[in-house]
Amino acid sequence: MFRKIFVNGLLLALTFTFGIGHAAPEKMSATEAHKMAKHVQQEALHAWRDYKQFAWGHDALKPLSQKPHDWYGKSLLMTPVDALDTLLIVGLKTEAKEAQELIATELNFDQDLNVQNFEITIRLLGGLLSAYQLTNDVRLLALADDLGARLLPVFNSPTGLPYTHVNLKTGKVSGKVSNPAETGTLLLEFGMLSKLTNKAIYYDKAKQALSATFQRRSTIGLVGSAINVETGAWENSNSHIGGGIDSYYEYLYKCWRLFGDQDCKNMWETSIASVNQYLADEVNGGLWYGHADMNSGKRSNTHYGALDAFMPALLVLSDDLPRAKRLQDSGMRMWRIHSIEPESLDYASMQVTSAGYPLRPEIVESAYYLYRATNDDRYRLMGKELFEDFVKYCRHETGYAALKDVRDKSKEDSMESFVFAETFKYYYLLFAPKTALDFDNVTFNTEAHPLRWRR
Numbered sequence: 341m342f343r344k345i346f347v348n349g350l351l352l353a354l355t356f357t358f359g360i361g362h363a364a365p366e367k368m369s370a371t372e373a374h375k376m377a378k379h380v381q382q383e384a385l386h387a388w389r390d391y392k393q394f395a396w397g398h399d400a401l402k403p404l405s406q407k408p409h410d411w412y413g414k415s416l417l418m419t420p421v422d423a424l425d426t427l428l429i430v431g432l433k434t435e436a437k438e439a440q441e442l443i444a445t446e447l448n449f450d451q452d453l454n455v456q457n458f459e460i461t462i463r464l465l466g467g468l469l470s471a472y473q474l475t476n477d478v479r480l481l482a483l484a485d486d487l488g489a490r491l492l493p494v495f496n497s498p499t500g501l502p503y504t505h506v507n508l509k510t511g512k513v514s515g516k517v518s519n520p521a522e523t524g525t526l527l528l529e530f531g532m533l534s535k536l537t538n539k540a541i542y543y544d545k546a547k548q549a550l551s552a553t554f555q556r557r558s559t560i561g562l563v564g565s566a567i568n569v570e571t572g573a574w575e576n577s578n579s580h581i582g583g584g585i586d587s588y589y590e591y592l593y594k595c596w597r598l599f600g601d602q603d604c605k606n607m608w609e610t611s612i613a614s615v616n617q618y619l620a621d622e623v624n625g626g627l628w629y630g631h632a633d634m635n636s637g638k639r640s641n642t643h644y645g646a647l648d649a650f651m652p653a654l655l656v657l658s659d660d661l662p663r664a665k666r667l668q669d670s671g672m673r674m675w676r677i678h679s680i681e682p683e684s685l686d687y688a689s690m691q692v693t694s695a696g697y698p699l700r701p702e703i704v705e706s707a708y709y710l711y712r713a714t715n716d717d718r719y720r721l722m723g724k725e726l727f728e729d730f731v732k733y734c735r736h737e738t739g740y741a742a743l744k745d746v747r748d749k750s751k752e753d754s755m756e757s758f759v760f761a762e763t764f765k766y767y768y769l770l771f772a773p774k775t776a777l778d779f780d781n782v783t784f785n786t787e788a789h790p791l792r793w794r795r
């Protein structure tokens with residue numbers, strides 16, 4: 341009888357302490373973390389070997405058809421450049437060396453291609469600069485300088501807001517309707533190039549583009565989702581923190597963190613106050629960030645998705661741990677509906693509104709930042725759950741494949757280069773010893789390329 345009461349009492353106490361069904365303490369041993377890091381490294385190697393076998397020298401691997409893919413018809417080595425710093429960080433030295441030599445000897449920007457400034461900046465310019473800082477290979481810096489010079493014409497608009505596209509050979513620009521992510525996610529890369537080459541123009545042009553975006557915020561401090569770079573007029577007033585705007589906020593804070601630029605800090609503080617006032621949303625006890633009209637602040641929809649999931653990481657960096665933790669918990673709720681997060685979810689009804697999963701990293705990026713800030717194993721356990729689902733549903737016999745639909749887990753013939761630059765890197769860093777990367781002294785660009793500058 342006594343035994344029964346004692347056991348029941350113990351069970352009750354455990355239930356209150358850890359929650360029903362979660363009786364295990366939230367701990368991950370150093371041995372298990374080491375095993376996880378090793379597992380991530382092996383999976384990155386699996387994806388890299390298949391890129392090498394079926395798409396070597398091309399922008400990307402199509403994992404289902406085992407065919408190469410080049411974004412613009414000719415290769416700009418998108419996957420090797422995006423992957424190089426990750427290969428170094430996860431300790432795949434031979435693979436890193438092969439990628440480095442391929443880039444240094446084959447990458448040629450003197451090509452008649454109309455490229456998207458934003459993607460080329462965050463993946464190639466960011467990747468080259470970060471790899472240069474990790475290897476001291478001056479050939480990589482020379483490539484970055486050549487690329488930077490070819491991209492510069494984008495800033496020649498009447499407002500200083502960049503055109504979306506530029507021809508790498510002729511400098512001809514196109515694309516006058518852009519968005520805050522594309523106009524405002526350039527300063528980390530151009531700024532670092534400026535510091536490393538002593539060419540002020542790179543910093544000045546990218547900073548002017550960021551400031552010009554900020555100056556056009558509404559009277560309540562929000563930005564919209566489409567802006568005309570020739571007139572500076574907004575063409576879409578829908579405001580949110582997701583794709584097309586996301587990394588604009590990220591760079592407002594990070595250009596302060598990396599370069600100590602006080603203007604950036606001021607712009608960030610003004611902006612985040614409005615974001616928290618008008619976009620943050622409380623639903624059923626959970627914190628989310630939804631959409632609202634940039635002028636009236638009126639809620640336009642309750643959508644949150646895989647791209648929005650970068651926000652907890654940014655909140656951690658900018659010292660708002662309470663919101664960061666709550667938002668990450670919401671992200672996990674989104675992930676757990678189908679054991680892989682969708683591109684977009686209506687958080688009011690918890691219905692999927694866009695069902696793809698292109699192997700995005702943002703939710704694990706946030707788990708990594710939260711772990712760094714709190715040392716709480718809860719975030720490593722979160723990462724373990726995410727990684728196990730990721731391997732279970734996205735690993736293919738050739739590389740990793742995006743999901744067409746997270747509900748039925750059907751695959752798509754695509755493996756974006758950011759799976760190397762970001763997804764594998766953040767998973768690895770979450771489980772690896774802290775010495776794997778000097779987190780406090782680097783700032784990741786939006787493609788997870790760590791950059792370092794002493795102020």
Ligand code: DMJ
Nearest residue numbers: 587700701702758786787
């Ligand atoms: C990456 O290319 C960058 O992180 C960008 O800012 C948006 N997201 C993709 C990966 O999801």
